[in-house]
Structures are given as structure tokens and as C-alpha cells.
Amino acid sequence: MNGGLDSDDLRIGTAEREAASRVLADHFAEGRLTAAEYEERVDRVLASRTRGDIRPLFTDLPAPHPAFLAPASGAVVPTPDTAGEVQPAEVSDRSAVAAGILQIALPFGSGRFYTGDTRLAVIQLVCVVLTFGMAGLWPIIDGIILLTQGGTDGKGRPLR
16 A cells, blocks of 8 residues: 555645745755755745655755655655654644744744744745845745644644
8 A cells, every 4th residue: 555655656735845845945044955946946846746746856955855755665764863854643842823823923933933943934034134024924924824734843743
């Protein structure tokens, strides 16, 4: 049964595209991608239909990779501490509601600082400052997503 689930022909959904985009944002924040490379890869993630469309975007990048790509046949599976992921049974001590409200009330990455996702928080803060507040819509939308769909903390654990 696992063979079918690991296939590169398996279609992906919005959650997988968002996860891949978050991992790319982490690599961008670490300086592994230029702004142009990051934008190109995110565009390709958003246009992708299958796992096979996304897998090549991470072949030249070290871990972490999106969790849904990890158990591919013939690929090296990163350990939880190198991938930044933990077992799904472990839940964060941070609240998705508090993070979402902070993102909406103080739209410059404050909710992401609260969850421990400092790379994304710094990127949001810099974008808001450089655009004189016009990019403040991004943290607000991020806050709404945190409120409606939850999210993960800086260690990849689901928010409570």
C-alpha cells in the first residue's frame, strides 16, 4: 500500500503546496536561495499537480524537505532532528488562536515570533518595514490561516 502513496504521480493538494512553500521560505531565510530563485520555485510549487513536480525543486537543497516527500523510494529519509520535523503525536505548547490574533492585531510577524518561527517572522517584518506597511496584508492573511487551519511552531509541531 505504501508503494502507491510514495509515487511521484500522486496528486497533491493545497496543504502540500503550502508546506513546500514554507520549506522554501526557510531555505530563502537561511540564504540558500536568491530572491529570484525563491520566487521561481514558489511559482513552480503553486503550479504543481504531483509530488514529481515538486521533488526536483529540493534536490539541490539540504534538509529540511517537505514531509510528504521524505518517504520516497530510493531517497534518503532525513532524521527528525535534521528535518526540523517531530512525531505528529507531539503537540506544541503554543496556541494557534493566540498566534492568529497576534498576527492580525500586530501585523508584522508577531504571531510567528510567538510560535518560534523566527525566520518567517523576520521576513514578514522586513517586508512590512520596506513597503512602509503596505505588505501588512501578508501577516493578516497568515493570521487568518492560523485561526482557521492551525499551523506549526518553529519545531514543526502542530499548534494546540
